Amino acid sequence: MILIGERINGSFKDIGAAIKERNKAPIQEWARRQTEAGADYLDVNLGAVSKSADDFRWLIQTVCEAVPTPIAVDYNKLDLIKAGLEAYREFGGGRPVIINSTTAEDSKLIPLVELAMQYNAGLIGVVMDERGSPQDIDRRVELGAKIFAVASEAGLTPDRIYLDPIVMPLKFMQEQAKNVLEAIRQFAMISDPPPHISIGLSNICSKAKERSLINRTFLVMAMVMGCDTAICNVCDPELMNAIATAELILNKEIYSDDYLKAYRKGREGAKEAL
Amino acid sequence: MPVAIPDVKKSWANAINTVTLGATKDEGGTRTKKVTVGGATSLPFHHFEGAMPYPPAIAMEVWDVAPQDWPEVLAEHFKDVWHDPGLWAKKCVEQYGADLICLRLAGCDPVRQNRGPQEAAQAVKRVLESVGVPLIVWGTGNNDKDNEIFPAVAEAASGENCLLGTITEDNYKTLIALCTAYKHKVIAESPCDVNIAKQVNILATDMGFKPEDIVMYPTSAALGYGLEYVYSVMERARLAALRGDKMLSQPMICDIGIEVWGVKEAKASEQELPEWGPQRERGPLWEATTAYVYLLTGADILVLRHPRAVASVREAIKQLMGDGLK
Numbered sequence: 001m002i003l004i005g006e007r008i009n010g011s012f013k014d015i016g017a018a019i020k021e022r023n024k025a026p027i028q029e030w031a032r033r034q035t036e037a038g039a040d041y042l043d044v045n046l047g048a049v050s051k052s053a054d055d056f057r058w059l060i061q062t063v064c065e066a067v068p069t070p071i072a073v074d075y076n077k078l079d080l081i082k083a084g085l086e087a088y089r090e091f092g093g094g095r096p097v098i099i100n101s102t103t104a105e106d107s108k109l110i111p112l113v114e115l116a117m118q119y120n121a122g123l124i125g126v127v128m129d130e131r132g133s134p135q136d137i138d139r140r141v142e143l144g145a146k147i148f149a150v151a152s153e154a155g156l157t158p159d160r161i162y163l164d165p166i167v168m169p170l171k172f173m174q175e176q177a178k179n180v181l182e183a184i185r186q187f188a189m190i191s192d193p194p195p196h197i198s199i200g201l202s203n204i205c206s207k208a209k210e211r212s213l214i215n216r217t218f219l220v221m222a223m224v225m226g227c228d229t230a231i232c233n234v235c236d237p238e239l240m241n242a243i244a245t246a247e248l249i250l251n252k253e254i255y256s257d258d259y260l261k262a263y264r265k266g267r268e269g270a271k272e273a274l
Numbered sequence: 275m276p277v278a279i280p281d282v283k284k285s286w287a288n289a290i291n292t293v294t295l296g297a298t299k300d301e302g303g304t305r306t307k308k309v310t311v312g313g314a315t316s317l318p319f320h321h322f323e324g325a326m327p328y329p330p331a332i333a334m335e336v337w338d339v340a341p342q343d344w345p346e347v348l349a350e351h352f353k354d355v356w357h358d359p360g361l362w363a364k365k366c367v368e369q370y371g372a373d374l375i376c377l378r379l380a381g382c383d384p385v386r387q388n389r390g391p392q393e394a395a396q397a398v399k400r401v402l403e404s405v406g407v408p409l410i411v412w413g414t415g416n417n418d419k420d421n422e423i424f425p426a427v428a429e430a431a432s433g434e435n436c437l438l439g440t441i442t443e444d445n446y447k448t449l450i451a452l453c454t455a456y457k458h459k460v461i462a463e464s465p466c467d468v469n470i471a472k473q474v475n476i477l478a479t480d481m482g483f484k485p486e487d488i489v490m491y492p493t494s495a496a497l498g499y500g501l502e503y504v505y506s507v508m509e510r511a512r513l514a515a516l517r518g519d520k521m522l523s524q525p526m527i528c529d530i531g532i533e534v535w536g537v538k539e540a541k542a543s544e545q546e547l548p549e550w551g552p553q554r555e556r557g558p559l560w561e562a563t564t565a566y567v568y569l570l571t572g573a574d575i576l577v578l579r580h581p582r583a584v585a586s587v588r589e590a591i592k593q594l595m596g597d598g599l600k
Binding site: 254255256257258259265266 | 468480485510514518519
C-alpha cells in the first residue's frame with residue numbers, strides 16, 4: 001500500500017492556526033510523526049485558511065525542511081498547484097511528487113495532466129465533473145476511464161495515474177460505500193497493468209462514533225477490490241496493523257510471527273533509502 | 275510485418291543487502307583478503323535487467339578434527355592435512371583457490387568428540403593464522419553446546435569480521451550478543467521455511483542487530499533429497515526481497531558439501547552400486563550439480579567439499595557472470 005499522511009491540512013485547527021501565524025513547529029511535528037508512522041507521502045494542503053501562493057510555498061518549504069518524505073501537493077486551483085510544485089522543486093530536491101488532484105472536467109484535467117508531465121509527477125484523478133459527484137457505479141467508472149484515457153494519451157504511464165472513486169460518509173450516504181467498492185474493482189480492470197487506485201479514507205467515517213474501526217474495515221475491503229493507495233491517518237496504529245494483515249492475506253507480503261514488526265521496520269527502511 | 279517481441283524486463287524496488295566478510299589490518303583484523311557478496315538488483319544472473327555486482331563466493335569446508343566418515347574419493351584430497359585445521363585451510367586456499375574457509379566445529383559436537391570452548395577457539399586461531407581469507411565458523415547445531423563454545427570462538431576471532439552460525443528461532447540471543455560485541459556477521463538458520471526465515475531476521479534485528487549483518491541459511495538439501503523444495507523457498511524469499519521485503523533482503527548461504535556427501539549417490543562406492551558408474555566422477559558431479567541449482571535461485575555463498583566440485587562451480591559462476599564478472 002502507498003500511504004499518504006492526511007494530517008498537514010489547513011482544515012485541521014492546529015495546522016490552520018500554524019499557517020496563519022507562520023508557526024513551523026506544529027507542522028514539522030506532524031511531518032515527523034507521520035513519517036515515523038510510515039507514511040510514503042505527506043499530503044500538504046492549505047485548506048480554507050489561505051489562498052495565497054506565498055503561504056503554500058512556505059508550507060511546503062516547512063515540511064521539506066523537517067523530513068525527507070515525498071509530498072502530495074494538494075489544492076483545488078491550478079495556479080496554486082503550480083506554485084506548490086515550483087516550491088517543491090526548489091526545496092524537495094528531486095523527491096517524487098503526486099498532484100492531488102484533478103477532476104474529470106476538461107478545463108481542469110487537461111492542464112493538470114500537462115502539469116504532471118512537466119513536473120514528472122503522479123496525478124490523482126477524482127471521478128467527478130461539472131455535474132458533481134457520481135452517486136452510482138457506472139458514472140464513477142465512466143469518469144475514471146475518461147481520466148485514464150486523457151492522462152495516458154498525454155504520456156502518463158499507469159503507475160503515475162491514481163484514480164479516486166470518491167469515498168462518501170457512511171453515516172450520511174450509507175449505500176455509497178458499496179458502490180465505491182465496486183467502482184474500485186472495475187477501475188482495476190481499466191488497463192494491464194492497472195492504474196493506482198487511491199481513496200480519501202477518512203471521508204468514510206465522517207461524524208461517526210466508531211471512526212477508527214470504520215476506517216480500517218473499509219480500507220481492508222477496498223484493498224481486496226484493488227485499492228493500493230490511501231490518504232489516511234497513518235498515526236492510527238490499528239489501521240496500520242489492519243493494512244499489514246490484509247497485505248498478508250492478499251499474499252503481497254510474506255508471513256512471519258512478528259509480521260507487524262517487520263511491516264513497521266520495512267516502512268522505516270523504505271524511508272532510510274530515500 | 276516483423277513481430278514485435280514484448281519487453282519482459284522487470285525493474286525491482288529493492289536490492290539484496292551487501293555483506294563484506296573479513297577485516298584487514300587497518301580495520302582491526304589480520305585478513306589479507308575480504309569477500310563481498312550480495313547487492314543484486316535482479317534475479318540471479320539476469321544481467322539484462324539489473325546488476326549483480328558481486329559473484330557468488332565459494333567457501334571450502336574444514337573441520338576442527340579429522341573426519342571419520344568421509345568417503346575415500348573425498349578424503350584422499352585432505353587426509354594429509356586434516357590433523358591440523360590450519361594446514362587443511364591453507365591447502366584449500368592455496369591449492370584449490372577457496373574464497374573463504376568454513377570451519378565446522380564438528381569435533382565439539384556432543385555426539386562426536388565433545389570438545390570444549392578452548393579447543394574450538396584454538397582451531398579458529400589456527401585457521402586465522404594460516405590463511406588470509408575471511409572465515410566462516412559453523413557450530414554444532416546443538417543449542418547448549420553452541421552457546422558454550424561460541425563465547426570463546428567469537429573472542430578468539432575478535433575484529434576479524436567473521437561469519438558465525440547459526441542462530442535459529444529458538445536460539446539466537448547468545449550468538450547475536452557475541453556478534454555485536456566482537457563485530458562479526460551472523461548466519462540466520464530456518465528449517466526450509468520462508469516464514470521462519472523472516473521471523474529469525476526480525477528476532478535478531480529486534481535485539482538491535484543490523485539487518486545488513488545477517489546472512490540467511492534457508493537449509494540446504496542434496497539433489498534428489500528435497501532440493502526443489504529448498505529451491506522454491508529460496509526463490510520466494512528472493513522475489514519478496516526484490517519487491518521490497520527488508521526482512522528477507524539478506525544474502526543466502528548454502529551448506530552443500532555436508533548434504534551431498536551424506537547421500538548414497540555421492541557416498542556409495544562402485545562396488546556397492548556398479549550400475550551408477552565410478553564414484554570418483556559421480557560424487558563431485560553430484561556436489562557440483564547441486565550447487566549449480568542453488569546458484570540459479572540466489573545462493574550467495576556456497577560451502578563445498580570436493581576440489582573438483584569447487585573447480586567446476588567456479589567455472590560455472592564465471593560463465594554465468596559473463597561480462598558482469600569483476
